[in-house]
Amino acid sequence: MPLVILTIILAACHPSPPKTNKGVASPFLVQAEKGSHSPPTSHPDSASRQKNAPLILATTTSVQDCGLLDLLVPLFEAQSGYLVKTVAVGSGQALQMGADGNADVLLVHDPTAELQFMAEGYGKDRVPVMHNNFLLVGPPEDPAQAKAKPILEALQAIANTQAYFISRGDDSGTYQVEMSLWKTIGYNPQGQSWYIETGQGMGASLIIASEKRGYLLADQATFLSYQDKLNLEPIVEGTQALQNIYHVITVNPQVFPRANYEAALAFVQFLTAPETQKHIGEFGVQKYGKPLFFPAADLGFGE
Amino acid sequence: MISELSEVIQITFLSLQISGAATLISLLIGLPLGTLLGLGNFGGRQLLLSLVNTGMGLPPVVVGLFVAMLLWRSGPLGGLNLIYTPTAIVIAQVIIAAPVVTGLTAAALQSLDPRLRLQLLGLGASRWQLVFELWREARLPLLAALMAGFGAVISEIGASMMVGGNIRYQTRVLTTAIVLETGKGNFDLATRLAILLFVITFLVNWALTRIQQKATHQ
Known part of the structure; x- marks a missing residue:
């Protein structure tokens, strides 16, 4: 019964010609983007954004709750043209989403579980981002x-x-x-x-x-x-x-062909870029008197 | 402050769009289906009706879980790339609201005096004329069915959270925003959003009630 209904709705929601698998052809999404909100950084070329499939970022709640992602994600979106879908869950659940192929990139802080994730072949790249x-x-x-x-x-x-x-x-x-x-x-x-x-x-x-x-x-x-x-x-x-060390991990496209590896890699490069690292190190200093995170470069290890 | 206000407005409109669309689609499904179940006479009707009535009590988190499992990339419909989109929330909300509209439509039509049907048929009404007249006769409970459907989805949170992901500017709706802000300890903002949700639900129902009551006095 629900399946019957679902089929009807899917048909109703997508009267449009067959989609290419890039981008989500949701009329609502387009409206939401055009909506009255003014994104912190305007995207000059919304057409290019639509061309790029969205990036699903599964991450720990701490990075979202403290507001760091509200700073970084719009910057990345403006620089790369990718739309980011951030799902804030615990590190364990984020890793599980990666292992199921339901996310493209993970920002997590559970080194033991991360190493196991990599050993099982679910991850492609794993790079330290920051620590506290x-x-x-x-x-x-x-x-x-x-x-x-x-x-x-x-x-x-x-x-x-x-x-x-x-x-x-x-x-x-x-x-x-x-x-x-x-x-x-x-x-x-x-x-x-x-x-x-x-x-x-x-x-x-x-x-x-x-x-x-x-x-x-x-x-x-x-x-x-x-x-x-x-x-x-x-x-x-x-x-x-x-x-407490945070790593960014890309989901292995060889295991999950649907993963948006290109965008995931762009996100890794963005997070580790010197300019972003500087942003991370300065985040919260003005408001709380001391930094919330220290850039990974401080850790002094390259993997 | 200004940017917070514009974000609240964006969240509000998104909630209205999503739940409005879900209610409308539920009406398109529920009105014919409920009419069939209420007036029809075919084998399996009682079973279907029981299923629909069960569906009226479906917990949104359960719906959310199943729709998420379908739409995740690892799920059978993963290729549609619908997970964490407003469309995904609409799908889940239709599954929540459609049984409500269907069940209440069937009940509304069944509560009509059966002699009315015979009389209309006696007057030579065609099948469609009959249905249309019965809908007109039952317009009060039918509008109530619509309000119940909208009420179920605008206030729902489990499904929106699970299939929408509460993503800022994309799938954050009033209910998920309230949970988030409460979790962040921003009780002021959470309260403001809650009042807003209440006012909006009230306004929509007020408008529908006006239509409903106007219909009475015709």
Whole structure:
């Protein structure tokens, strides 16, 4: 039944002559683009944009929530002429979208899962883009007395005092780091009444932590950009164990012929270009007093 | 501030376009199908009617999931490149609204006095004249069916999020924008969007109700 309906609609939506597989021949899309909004960067040649098939970018919520993509995506669109469809999910889900061929390019921060993704042949190129740190944040009153302790001791203190701990509880890169830290201290918090799994993005989880007066492992970028809405402060920061590296990965066109590799590669080149790297390093400095991300060049490794 | 306003306007118009188109298509499907189910007499009619009535309660996330699975590149219709487009949301919303319009149309026509049908046939009405007269007679509940269909899709979020992806300037509609802004902690903007959604739903229903009530006094 739904299929019958679907067929009818598809016919209704596309009375137009057979499409070439480039571009989405949706009347709505065209209208949306022409709509009353004024894109931050105007696209002088909308015809060229239509020629280029859109790029599906699957990415982690942290990059979207802190506003970095709102800066970078319009720049890329203006420079390359590609229309970007950004889907912000956890790193795990983003990698899954890549493994299913449902995305063209990924911007993620879960190195272990990324390496497996590459080893399985789903990815073509993998390049570091930027980095920052995770930090443990919590309520100013610090019920677990975890402040300035090494991260593992801090977590142990939280577990001992049974203070609220908010976990992403999804497949995000942040969650993977959190899980590996719990594993290191040999404690499994899942199922404890003080351990709250939100299943939501970084920003939403921060707000829940603030409301519940709980601790949470957050990435620096999202925390800084949300700070004024939160009643949370950094508890533990700046340890090597909490380094957070973002990579951009192109989906392998040999495995997924439908992948828009050309656009994906253009996106990788854009992200790693010196000018973009400068933008990334300066992002948020004016507003938050310090950068949210550091350019990958700082890492000092070329892969 | 200005740019935020223009983005809100863009989101609002997109919501109206998508849900308006979905409601219209649902009407084109639901009116004939509901008429057939309400007035027809054929084998399997009751089964079909039960299916349609079940469809009236389809959770939008379930519809979203199935439509997404069809439209993902890895899905059977992936080659159409429809995932994360407004068209994809329209498709999902039609699947949500069409059963509502169909079911309520069938119910509206069945609630008419059966003698009216006999009388019209007795007066020598053709098949089409009969249907047209019955629609006229049932115009109040039929417009209510339309309003219910629109109400179902303008307020729906699960399907829009899943097949649309909540992409800025492209598939971000009022409901998905409200979720996003709430998640970002921008409760001011979320509240403003929520009020806007309410006002728009009210205005559309007010217009339809006016048409409906005008029809009564003819």
